[in-house]
Amino acid sequence: MSTTSTSIQTLENPSVPGAVNQELSTININWQNHQAERLNQLPIYIFGYLAELKNQAKQKGVDVIDLGMGNPDGSPPQPVIDAAIAAMTTSQNHGYPPFEGIEEFRKAITDWYKRRYNVLLDYNSEALPVLGSKEGLSHLALAYINPGDIVLVPSPAYPAHFRGPILAGAEIYPLVLKPENHWLIDLNTIPEAVAQRAKIIYFNYPNNPTTATAPREFFAEIVAWARHYEIMLVHDLAYAELSFDDYRPTSLLEIPGAKEIGVEFHTLSKTYSMAGWRAGFVVGNAQIIKGLSSLKSNMDYGMFAVVQAGAAAALSLPDSYIHQNQERYRKRRDFLVAGLKELGWNITPPKASMYLWVPCPVGMNSTDFFMNVLEKTGVVVTPGSAFGEAGDGYVRISLIEDCDRLQEVLNRLKKAGISYQPKCLVA
Numbered sequence: 001m002s003t004t005s006t007s008i009q010t011l012e013n014p015s016v017p018g019a020v021n022q023e024l025s026t027i028n029i030n031w032q033n034h035q036a037e038r039l040n041q042l043p044i045y046i047f048g049y050l051a052e053l054k055n056q057a058k059q060k061g062v063d064v065i066d067l068g069m070g071n072p073d074g075s076p077p078q079p080v081i082d083a084a085i086a087a088m089t090t091s092q093n094h095g096y097p098p099f100e101g102i103e104e105f106r107k108a109i110t111d112w113y114k115r116r117y118n119v120l121l122d123y124n125s126e127a128l129p130v131l132g133s134k135e136g137l138s139h140l141a142l143a144y145i146n147p148g149d150i151v152l153v154p155s156p157a158y159p160a161h162f163r164g165p166i167l168a169g170a171e172i173y174p175l176v177l178k179p180e181n182h183w184l185i186d187l188n189t190i191p192e193a194v195a196q197r198a199k200i201i202y203f204n205y206p207n208n209p210t211t212a213t214a215p216r217e218f219f220a221e222i223v224a225w226a227r228h229y230e231i232m233l234v235h236d237l238a239y240a241e242l243s244f245d246d247y248r249p250t251s252l253l254e255i256p257g258a259k260e261i262g263v264e265f266h267t268l269s270k271t272y273s274m275a276g277w278r279a280g281f282v283v284g285n286a287q288i289i290k291g292l293s294s295l296k297s298n299m300d301y302g303m304f305a306v307v308q309a310g311a312a313a314a315l316s317l318p319d320s321y322i323h324q325n326q327e328r329y330r331k332r333r334d335f336l337v338a339g340l341k342e343l344g345w346n347i348t349p350p351k352a353s354m355y356l357w358v359p360c361p362v363g364m365n366s367t368d369f370f371m372n373v374l375e376k377t378g379v380v381v382t383p384g385s386a387f388g389e390a391g392d393g394y395v396r397i398s399l400i401e402d403c404d405r406l407q408e409v410l411n412r413l414k415k416a417g418i419s420y421q422p423k424c425l426v427a
């Protein structure tokens with residue numbers, strides 16, 4: 001093997017003295033053993049393993065239906081694409097963008113906040129573009145966490161909420177979400193000593209993966225609690241615009257006093273089907289944002305100006321676009337909830353998000369059920385345990401295929417004899 005690379009080197013560099021006929025002896029370094037401790041601290045990234053299983057099934061010729069990832073199936077709205085194309089033709093947009101983001105995007109963010117929540121923000125200090133909220137959420141921990149600091153993270157949770165802090169050396173204190181508490185964080189279960197030491201709490205409603213929503217009173221309660229203990233509130237409002245019926249998600253910043261204690265992250269990935277663009281933003285406390293911005297100025301050069309122009313256009317779209325998009329997901333939600341009901345599942349239609357959170361049949365854990373469904377039907381879901389131990393017993397189904405494809409999912413489940421029996425019937 002090493003002779004191949006030697007001969008290429010010899011051919012390409014015939015004039016290099018000593019290169020001709022030089023034989024490289026093979027060395028065998030296991031670079032994995034050289035990895036930084038912080039990488040070893042991470043729990044395995046189950047999504048990588050799931051992707052492997054999915055590809056194996058595809059290679060066997062299975063017509064895989066992938067409802068595993070939260071990757072929207074649509075295209076961005078045409079005005080977004082048009083704005084990006086126009087920006088692409090301006091030569092200055094191809095240089096390094098300003099660290100803090102272009103004014104047009106930051107203004108679009110604060111205008112959107114005014115329109116949507118009636119919250120006033122300063123576009124110079126209280127709004128910052130991030131390269132997808134995953135990046136911002138993770139780097140925020142690196143900007144504020146010292147090794148050994150406690151970070152409070154729900155279980156189950158969106159992986160960046162704990163993986164980012166772990167990379168920063170945090171000690172994670174899991175806040176177990178329970179169905180009997182409607183998957184809301186129960187602040188009363190946090191021991192006083194933990195609350196005293198904790199530095200940051202991450203949370204996310206409408207929630208991924210449980211699809212739970214939190215009432216406004218919950219936001220008021222967590223703001224009061226965080227102010228008392230001086231714990232930074234980091235709210236992830238990824239599903240701000242993916243809500244159904246008459247439900248409107250609450251923004252953390254609508255709560256009086258929240259801006260002194262926290263920030264809120266948003267993404268354009270889900271609402272505008274722009275996941276590949278890597279466009280998100282954070283708003284809220286100016287000092288907290290400044291710390292993140294200062295860390296980021298050492299890591300990246302900000303967001304491509306063309307992407308920012310598209311993102312600004314997205315936030316400025318009329319509400320009719322948002323309504324159309326909500327309808328698209330609502331139809332799928334209702335279709336799948338009704339279909340699963342025929343198979344024994346009684347799922348309350350979620351008020352927001354692009355998922356269903358579905359209990360596993362009795363006697364099966366998340367991975368068993370995931371494997372069972374994949375092997376018998378070729379349908380990929382996400383085992384709840386991928387979001388933390390407390391997600392076990394559930395799978396998350398993404399509403400990222402149209403109803404005809406979802407019908408196919410239901411047909412296959414039925415044919416495979418997969419159904420749900422509530423516990424009481426079994427006992």
Ligand SMILES: *Cc1c(COP(=O)(O)O)cnc(C)c1O
Nearest residue numbers: 132133134158208238267269280
């Ligand atoms: C999808 C998702 C994100 C990811 O957003 P990006 O901007 O694409 O990085 C963040 N948080 C939650 C809760 C999500 O579901």
